[in-house]
Amino acid sequence: MREFYTITELTREFEISTRTLRFYEDEGLIAPVRRGRTRLFRPADRLLVKQIMRGKRLGFSIAEIRDIIQMYKAPQGEAGQLQKIVDRVEEKRGELRQKRKDIEETLAELDAVEEACVNRLAEMRVTS
Amino acid sequence: MREFYTITELTREFEISTRTLRFYEDEGLIAPVRRGRTRLFRPADRLLVKQIMRGKRLGFSIAEIRDIIQMYKAPQGEAGQLQKIVDRVEEKRGELRQKRKDIEETLAELDAVEEACVNRLAEMRVTS
DNA sequence: AGTTTGTTTGACCAATAGGTCATATATTAA
DNA sequence: TTAATATATGACCTATTGGTCAAACAAACT
Numbered sequence: 001m002r003e004f005y006t007i008t009e010l011t012r013e014f015e016i017s018t019r020t021l022r023f024y025e026d027e028g029l030i031a032p033v034r035r036g037r038t039r040l041f042r043p044a045d046r047l048l049v050k051q052i053m054r055g056k057r058l059g060f061s062i063a064e065i066r067d068i069i070q071m072y073k074a075p076q077g078e079a080g081q082l083q084k085i086v087d088r089v090e091e092k093r094g095e096l097r098q099k100r101k102d103i104e105e106t107l108a109e110l111d112a113v114e115e116a117c118v119n120r121l122a123e124m125r126v127t128s
Numbered sequence: 129m130r131e132f133y134t135i136t137e138l139t140r141e142f143e144i145s146t147r148t149l150r151f152y153e154d155e156g157l158i159a160p161v162r163r164g165r166t167r168l169f170r171p172a173d174r175l176l177v178k179q180i181m182r183g184k185r186l187g188f189s190i191a192e193i194r195d196i197i198q199m200y201k202a203p204q205g206e207a208g209q210l211q212k213i214v215d216r217v218e219e220k221r222g223e224l225r226q227k228r229k230d231i232e233e234t235l236a237e238l239d240a241v242e243e244a245c246v247n248r249l250a251e252m253r254v255t256s
Numbered sequence: 257a258g259t260t261t262g263t264t265t266g267a268c269c270a271a272t273a274g275g276t277c278a279t280a281t282a283t284t285a286a
Numbered sequence: 287t288t289a290a291t292a293t294a295t296g297a298c299c300t301a302t303t304g305g306t307c308a309a310a311c312a313a314a315c316t
Contacts, residue, residue: 008262016304018263023304036312037264051237054230059187061302072237075244079252082245089242096231096238102182103224103231109179109200110224114217116203117210124207136292144274146293151274165281165294189272260315269306276299285290 004040007032013046014053024052027062029069058099068092132168135160141174142181152180155190157197186227196220 007018024030025039030048032039041049048069055065067088074085135146152158153167158176160167169177176197183193195216202213 006262019306020304022264027303038312039263054234057187057227057230058234059185063302068234071241074241075248079249082249086242086245089238089245093235093238096235099185100228100231102185103228106182106186106196107221107224110217110221113199113202114214117214117217120203121207121210134292147276148274150294155273167293191272258316260313262312262314264311265309267306267308270304272302274300276297278297279295281292281294283290283292286288 001043004042005046007039007041010041010046010049014049016053021049024049024062027066029062029066058096129171132170133174135167135169138169138174138177142177144181149177152177152190155194157190157194186224 005013007021010016010021011018021030021039025032029052030041030045032041032045034040051069051072052065055068060068071085071089071092075082133141135149138144138149139146149158149167153160157180158169158173160169160173162168179197179200180193183196188196199213199217199220203210
């Protein structure tokens with residue numbers, strides 16, 4: 001595994017701009033190390049970017065993504081804190097299950113659309 | 129099935145504001161009928177709102193939701209048009225499958241977080 | 257030496273998706 | 287009749303999520 005990635009390597013891999021990566025840094029989602037002023041992204045930073053992009057695809061806001069990322073690095077602190085994390089995890093899981101249900105429903109409706117189109121096309125071939 | 133819903137009934141059912149429903153109308157996503165100036169929402173309008181909210185939960189923009197809704201009311205037109213619709217349906221399905229994959233991955237990571245928390249909590253009970 | 261390529265910061269700009277507020281009208285209840 | 291509730295339009299405002307551009311510096315290639 002590589003020790004560092006440059007900012008441009010990550011922009012190419014994830015198809016985002018340098019502006020976007022710097023924005024995520026400003027927002028506290030990532031914290032690449034520096035050599036001089038230049039950012040160096042470690043594998044852990046790259047993994048974070050991957051998780052951020054996943055969150056984006058699912059429609060989570062930056063704030064929500066920050067929250068999720070916080071959970072990932074969590075299991076420390078006293079019992080009360082840990083229980084709160086468990087609760088938030090359960091909440092997020094609820095949201096994700098809802099999204100999954102939304103996806104299944106949308107996929108089913110798109111199936112119906114495609115079938116209607118295909119039928120219509122077949123009909124046209126017969127009629128012509 | 130009821131013939132009409134008032135705007136307030138829909139805001140309560142979907143937990144959105146009247147401003148939002150009017151915004152969706154401006155954007156051409158819904159087109160409730162009028163009695164005088166007052167909007168009356170038919171079951172078909174209500175279904176559209178439901179589909180819009182589903183799209184929102186999945187992180188689709190208004191433009192994307194408009195596109196999806198267009199597909200739903202589509203199967204008419206000549207063969208070329210129908211084929212284009214089929215293509216767009218397939219494209220959307222690709223996006224939805226990606227989202228579903230993202231969800232599965234995130235759920236798995238959250239499972240790991242919860243397990244780590246629970247283990248940590250058990251550990252604390254033993255140590256104390 | 258000069259050019260290309262990558263990088264930095266900072267400033268300003270812009271689209272999306274509504275929120276908020278003012279003003280007005282309509283219906284209904286007390 | 288008066289007050290409360292629902293609704294409408296229009297104007298302005300706002301937060302989020304970056305895009306775009308300028309000016310500067312550094313390393314590497316030719």
